[in-house]
Amino acid sequence: MNDIGLKPSLLFDDADWDFEVLQRTLEAIEEIALSDLKLDIYPNQIEIISSEQMLDAYSSHGMPLMYKHWSFGKHFARDQMMYQKGYSGLAYEIVINSNPCIAYLMEENTMTMQALVMAHASFGHNHFFKNNYLFRQWTDAEGILPYLDFAKKYIAKCEDEYGFEEVEAILDASHALMDQGVFRYSRPPRLSDADQMAKLAARAEHEELTFNDIWRTLPNIEEDEEEKEERQAEVRNIKLPEENLLYFIEKASPILRPWQRELVRIVRNVAQYFYPQKQTKVMNEGCATFVHHYIMTELYNRGAIGEGAILEFLHSHSSVVFQPDFDDPRYSGINPYALGFAMMEDIKRICEDPKAEDREWFPEIAGSGDWREILKDAWTNYRDESFILQYLSPKVMRDFHLFAIADSAKESHVEVSAIHDDLGYRRVRERLAAMYDIGMHEPNVQVVAAALEGDRKLTLQHKVHDGRKLNGDTKDVILTHIETLWGHEVKLEDGDA
């Protein structure tokens, strides 16, 4: 195998790329992804962009289309500064949960990196988006891009019509409630579907045609009786307590005008769209990393990429899955790429080459040999919390040297409650899983009462868990935001979870 000269079988042999090489490499990757790993994917749309366009995409949730808001400008300014100073590189890729699945490749990447990114995003993430139950149930891959397009135009139109400040006030207030603007347990209503968008557009059109300045003096003129009736019926159907604050406000706020309700709804839909991603960071990145690692290694084994490429790949792969220790200045929590990849590699090992310990912990998969099916089942049916609870093995805990620390605000000391030993495995695993339960670290604030007549007071309750209270500074700011949307007094009390 030491023929140094020509290697006609190599897909590429230097860092430069062109579309022909990309196409050739993509086909080779796809071959492995579909016939070896048997992944199930959306069609891929792979877009080549410049680093500036990457920064652009970054600042607005990584979406190719987004409405305009100052906070995106702020994120852009920060990312640009970090990038120019060399504090942080750009992500190699951005991938969008849509059908077709859109992935961005930066033009500056070397060919090896392009191959890695395609395997990672266009096959790993893509498979996860298409199959994981959370994404299937809660997001609408077909509808998201048309919806964002609609949202962008709608908001731009509102800015024209009602002024920047008016729109900004509603968006600011709604953004503050994004974390509390999702349905966690019941399936959300679909995005405005094509019909609804058409209806809104037609209504706007009609308004323009029949525009008469006189009507401006009448409040809420845009909402006709029928719509109001419909909305109020929906409000009556909401059973309190309601966990989705944005939904409740959108429907029940006594003061919002129809276009303002639509803005709240847009923010709520965007929040809901990203909600599954928050719950599957470890799995999603783990899946993509596992897939790119498998495919790149396989390409090398098949003689399709050379020594140089595989070394370059291993270099960036190992920095992606690097996990600093807790006492390392670089430490900022557990790296989802590292944990996800380690767990999935370990599942493969348990299937193929189990030890006695593995047979004891994972009798149903140990030695079964069929790691492809096991992993695909995990990718489909779990989220981070349940995945860790089910599959975190003692070996991975030992490799990571995981330990749990109990911290009570009252005490002057923290206590090590469990470490990676026989006594501690289950507790460490349980605590780690709990850290990925969004309900545990994001405050749970619910609507418990709303006077729809009379003083129209809105009462919210923070469900206190383990005695952890809300941070006072942000709490007050957010309350004023909620009052902007509600228009009347808003009270927030603590309650037991």
Add this chain to the structure above:
Amino acid sequence: MAFSHFIDRRKNPKGKSLGNRQRFLKRARAQIKEAVNKSLRDRSLKEIEKGEKISIPSKSTAEPRFRLDPETGKREMVHPGNKEFGKGDKIKKPPKGGGKGKGKKASTDGDGEDSFQFTLTQDEFLDIFFEDLELPNLVKRSLKEIKATAYKRAGITVSGSPTNMNLIRTMRNAHGRRLALHRPSTREMNELKERLFALERIAQPSDEEIALRKDIIAQLEAMESRRRWAPFIDPLDVRFNAYEPTPVETTAAVMFCLMDVSGSMGEREKDLAKRFYMLLYLFLRRRYERVEIVFIRHTHHAEEVDEETFFYSRQSGGTVVSTALDKMLEVQRDRFAAHEWNIYVAQASDGFTQSGDAKRCVEILNESIMPISQYYAYIEILDERELEVFSNEDSGAELWRAYRTFAPQWDHFAQTRIARPQDIFPVFRELFSKNKREAA
């Protein structure tokens, strides 16, 4: 390959997030302005044209979300990298305040930082700088042009727009070609036609006359066809004036900054003076390739200093303004020959000088400085109360009154009193309008 395809987006228009940036700058306007004003104090005159890294309090652009307070309740977290801990070990918590340690995670996604840093582009920076000065728009635009280029004639070309057609050249070429190709002239043809008409008017023409007529018609037809392939103007003849963008004359200017640094000039006064110098510098940068700045400070005696010392160190002593003028002339004679340099002088003072000195100042100006300088701007910095007292142009401190009397003799001398940044520009108004006249 049914499953995948590539799209090249690199050519797509850039700056998609520009709208977001404008909204952000607008949102944080007040804080950004404060930061810019602060940085004006810190930056040197020559740096005025650069973009600027600024930091604003992050609170102004916070995006609040409900957060759990790490100082309350109980929690249990898992971390990697255990080395020596065993179950039940107790670890003292780091002291509060600096105690980020384990709580770090909360601040990475929250708005934990105290300040938000980003870079303003040169345009954005100048916009904010200009805001206080209340510059007319035309002036703002012209100051922001970095490289001034002018289109200059650069010979003749064969292609160009119709408006640039060089008629003389074109017609001369056409004429030469017509001669060379023996194009029948209109006059020749008209003569023939006259003859033809005359013949045709004959009621009963003889055979001879009929033959002649035929001959003339044949001749005319031949001429006609010759004219067709040798047209009056052929595209080959057309010439256009060529223009090339060339940088405006590379000339040099020196700007003398004179300032009274005696005790009565406080930080506010110096700050205003600095803006005054900055504006002049910007203006000069635009007109001259090379601009040197000389800083001369004075109390009862004057010295040339560097910028740092000029703006920030204090000196005590009396006030004799004429010493600065002497010093300026000395430096000028030494290093900036009047025939090579355009000389601009900007003087800032609180208007006080030793009695009798004002007269001497006027003498020096009249005899030595005004004849060699392009422009002399004098600002007297007052506080706002004084500005009201001295609302009448004719009253004022000694130096002001002395300058008032001599000013009308020189049209490139300007003086004004300022108490606020927006008072600065009027001093330069003439300077800019003069420039406008040149450009027109």
